[in-house]
Amino acid sequence: MVNRPRAASGKTAALRARLEAVRAGGPPQKAAAQRKAGKLLARERLDALLDEDSFHEIGALVRSHSHEFGLDRRDIPADGVVTGIGRINGRSVCVFSQDFTVLGGSLGLAHARKICRLMDLALEAGTPILGLCDSGGARIQEGVDALAGYAEIFHRNVQASGRIPQISAILGPCAGGAAYSPALTDFVCMVDKISRMFINGPDVLRAETGEDVDPETLGGARMHSDTSGACHLLANSEQDCFRLIRELLEYLPQNCLQAPRLLPPSDDPFRESALLEKIALSDPHRSYDMRAVVRELADNGRFFEPHRNFARNILTGFLRLDGEAVGVVANAPSHLSGALDILASEKAARFVRFCD
Template identity: 35%
Template sequence: MSWKPELAEIERRRERAREMGGEERVARHVAAGRLPVRERIDQMLDKGSFREIGSIASRVTYEEDGSIKSFTPSNFVTGRGTVDGRPVIVGGDDFSVRGGAADGTVGNKMGWSERSALESRIPVIRLVDGTGGGGSVKTNTEIMRSYVPYNPEWDISVELLSTVPVVGAALGPVAGLGAARVAASHFSVMVRGVSQLFVAGPPVVYRALGRKVEKEELGGSHIHARGSGAVDNEVASEEEAFEQIRRFLSYLPSSVYEVPPRIESEDDPERREEALLSFIPKDRRKVYDARKLVSLVVDRDSFFEMGRFYGRPLITGLARVDGIAVAVMANDPRFGAGSINADAAEKMTRFIDLCDTFRLPVMNFVDNPGFLVGVEAEKRGTIRKGVRALAAVYQATTPWCSIIVRKAFGVAGAGHVNHTRSSPRYAWPSGEWGSLPIEGGVEAAYKRKLQAAPDPDALRRELEEKLASLRDPILTAESFGVEEIIDPRETRPLLVDFARRAFEIIANEVRGPRARGFRP
């Protein structure tokens, strides 16, 4: 006697589970430009590494003789696998079975996957499609009552954010709890024209507001990756989404109990780019390409940008310096001269929290004329969101280095570093700083004198010319108001020294979750 008959029955059920919602529903799913859930997982993970858990979890009814009458597989597929040889937990919704809603789940597979990632201290990848395990009113008809809602395993979701890398991918129309699961991540991505994300879909919006909207209008990538900031990046295909997820994870440790991975670098640590010598225009009104500046300093082709189209005055992303994973911030003068608006402040807060959670050294390329001014900026609550960003700077303890490439003015400019720390800070000869830019400062400080002058414009020019002579960064360095003015070509070698020492410090720290958790 052997257990072959039982094993054969288990395999038959696995085969039925792989049929998902049936041939017709799967075909509609594919026709909409979306991969079936197991194909998604296979493309996301290293080839052949996926080991499914709960493979025969399903809703089954039986005939009186014990044979199967109906079989509906769980609409959540999960298990373990590897990405670049490192273990991860992955979970994906099967939209072909009840649109990914809670009444299509079986047991607590989603909860198991999240808790397993937490206890195993490995990243979790959420491939969300549908309501992502959220509720449906059909549940009420099944249980013959309503219920007070709760967010399943949300305590685990919160703890995950302070412990392991969490990635959310919106791969179709994503609503309710599914949308929340995408947003409650360290990195999120959605597919242009295929993915939509919203608190509630068009039918609910119509009943609530009396307005008919299409899914793309309500929550396409142009809304969330280029507007609201609810999703970090947009991509052209699911394959590109999986590639971005792999790249994001390559910079991070598997958990806060480990050190960010270091790789061998083929880039010369002593590389000095001649282009940096004249990179910042002498004309203060001219802009430059801040992304190119970053690329000239970090390891070649290593910069991975996050949130490019949200909070555009601030560039954020991950990179490598001498093979060491680092976090990069840079003001972009092409948008509001690099001044921090409300969106950029929120982006900055979340990014610094990511860096501090996983102990990524921060390199901040500063060209910050201050918080954005004006009526609209005040309406957006820029100062409230701005001081939250400053709090993140001052709460962070990860190694930090600032390069002042041009402007550092006002409260926002002062927040380029926690001034109570002896963090390395260098200035380029193009640097200028103060409580206010001279132009605005003259208008505020000499308002009455200008009003009383017979020729206000001539007096304004005279005052600005006089104060401009005090803008020379050498004068500040003479009084040790800035630690060192450097040749811009020396930037990479100095940052290599910083990154190497930062890596040693982090490697010898007592590791674990920060006292203050990650804020999604």
């Protein structure tokens, strides 16, 4: 007797149709505008970041319960954010991806609750939490409810600090609360010419102060990478951003109770170094490249350096020694003679706190 698969019932077919509609995201014209701006869609970003076929979505059918300003009559797929669990290089991670094609990725109460539930799961399971941020901030139609949602996210950012790695990717214009939460996370990656992060945008600044400033100067990726220090990793494209995040995770533990992944030793610990000998014998009154020294010490010359462009008189980053992940703090004589100032001290202190 041959068992043939039964046709889907009416309810099952209806559920699948609803899920397909949600996965389609916002209107086609919004998706076209997103691509024209050189940006991936929310679900495309998850495909690019995570291991193939590893993503399991949570809360796909969640929607806003707000009735104000006609929100109950609007189609808001997934309430503007895709949340779930996936894998990166075989390791479990919790990740959310905001959908700019759905009400500009704005955060309402249901949107916030999805992120909060994911953060709670990450804390309970002891897995890193990753946020792919592309949001205009609070959903103004939901008023105080949206602000309360941000408060819940900020609270969880603080609770997760020092317990699980928190990584944010800024992949579009993020203003207000959409910038506050990433600033509370451990590492922020931004994409040059695409990412923007500010408390208030240029229009608000112009209305309040009369000052005219372009978005890149006010909150662009290079400004935050070089001047404010809010950006740890500067990427050339979204694909480059995801590559940096995957590489960063290779040096981090799943949580504070575990050690980072130990790799098989691949570098001779007894090898001699002509470069280090040359630097040791050079004129002590002349500067030298500290990065070259760090790379020479590292296994296979690999040094991963967050905050490369900020407070350049000190270096912070990760390398491996005999296969074990190690944090590095080093004065950089080639910039300000490696002297410590306020920014360099804060950069080093924050990195040491994270390593601890």
